[in-house]
Amino acid sequence: MSTPMPASIDETLSMLNSQDYVADRALATVLFLSLKMGRPLFLEGEAGVGKTEIAKVLSKALDRPLIRLQCYEGLDISSAVYEWNYPAQMLEIRMSEAAGISDRDRLEHDIFADRYLIRRPVLEALSGEPGRPPVFLIDELDRTDEAFEAFLLEVLSDFQVTIPEYGTIKAAERPAVIITTNRTREIHDALKRRCLYHWVDYPSAERELDIVSRKAPDANRQLSEEIVRFVQKLRQMELFKVPGVAETIDWATALTELDKIALDPATISDTIGVLLKYQDDIARLQGSEGKRILDDVKAELASA
Incomplete structure (x- = not known):
């Protein structure tokens, strides 16, 4: 089991302080509400002000695994969500043919089994162990394109991903989601509406x-x-x-x-x-x- 979540804003401040993260009360408040409401926290601010560090601190303080999706231009589903282990699938097909197995439905069921599914960060974040959901960091979302941003809507709305050959994978417990952006481009309102928002400014x-x-x-x-x-x-x-x-x-x-x-x-x-x-x-x-x-x-x- 992971460490219990803070029960108040003051406890959230103490939690951050215990990990040597010096936060103001406004940040502690929105972080507390994000954890309490199960809503993603959308953090904007200049590079180097400590946005990414918040997810790392949260992971350590709550004793939860940190899963990081580092965004970049051209990021696609196979790199961010999942892909199939094609060489292993081809080997399974050849072995089935050699064994004389011709049942197409059975073969399709076998090659799209869980053991051939390679889980990337998004799918990993939805597959956390019971009682210990991960902290899911989506870092520098503004570096991706709008198509990938649109895909994230399903993830952030229902915390599930649909894989055509496999089915729908839904998180048993919602991960704590931290999204960061350096504001090199505007993020669509539809995604922002699913999050709580905070601007991380330079400190005094x-x-x-x-x-x-x-x-x-x-x-x-x-x-x-x-x-x-x-x-x-x-x-x-x-x-x-x-x-x-x-x-x-x-x-x-x-x-x-x-x-x-x-x-x-x-x-x-x-x-x-x-x-x-x-x-x-x-x-x-x-x-x-x-x-x-x-x-x-x-x-x-x-x-x-």
Whole structure:
């Protein structure tokens, strides 16, 4: 049996906190309601703000298996839902022919048996063991096309999949479904209506500092404060891709590995590629601009 679900919003906050996921009350509320109502949770937000991590934390906290469907352009049913083990089926047909079995109905029944069915993530999510339904993560749904999105409607409406040669497979217990999107395209309203919705925003400086202290505990306190404030200022700039929380943690970890206890212009210049991933953005932070932001950060901390 899996761990019991949280019985309140406060218990949901405590559950997330116990796994070092620093969430605000709004996120804990919608997550609690999603679990309580058995509805998928649709999470939108910029890359790197912790959407995928919510499913991982939920799986660990509830002691349920995590099944992840990583979406991409061209994703089809054979990769996402199921396919038949064609080589094994052909071998079964040849062996039946060699044994003189000519009953077509029996042969068809045999080759479309469960042992030849290869279960992909969607079907796995519907086939969880009793008392321990999985956490089903549909990650970056916006990368797929509208045809696959339409197929998911049956899954999210009735938690079942129909296989023509096999029949309908329905979940004995609904999995906890987390859907994420980076909003590179709009998802159809029909799918959104089947979900509860939450926008995962960048955290405040206070909450981000708490995250860094948990995820990069070896980082010097002064260094962590300077990193968080520096990143918060970068998010106010017109960059091609502002850094997410994941990059903040990576930077704190990298600078700790370099035995840094505070930021300085040379360190920023040398390690900015950990934080920013586009050359145009990096070029803006080289030289005087990076130093100007750092001076502002140090002045703010000195007056705090």
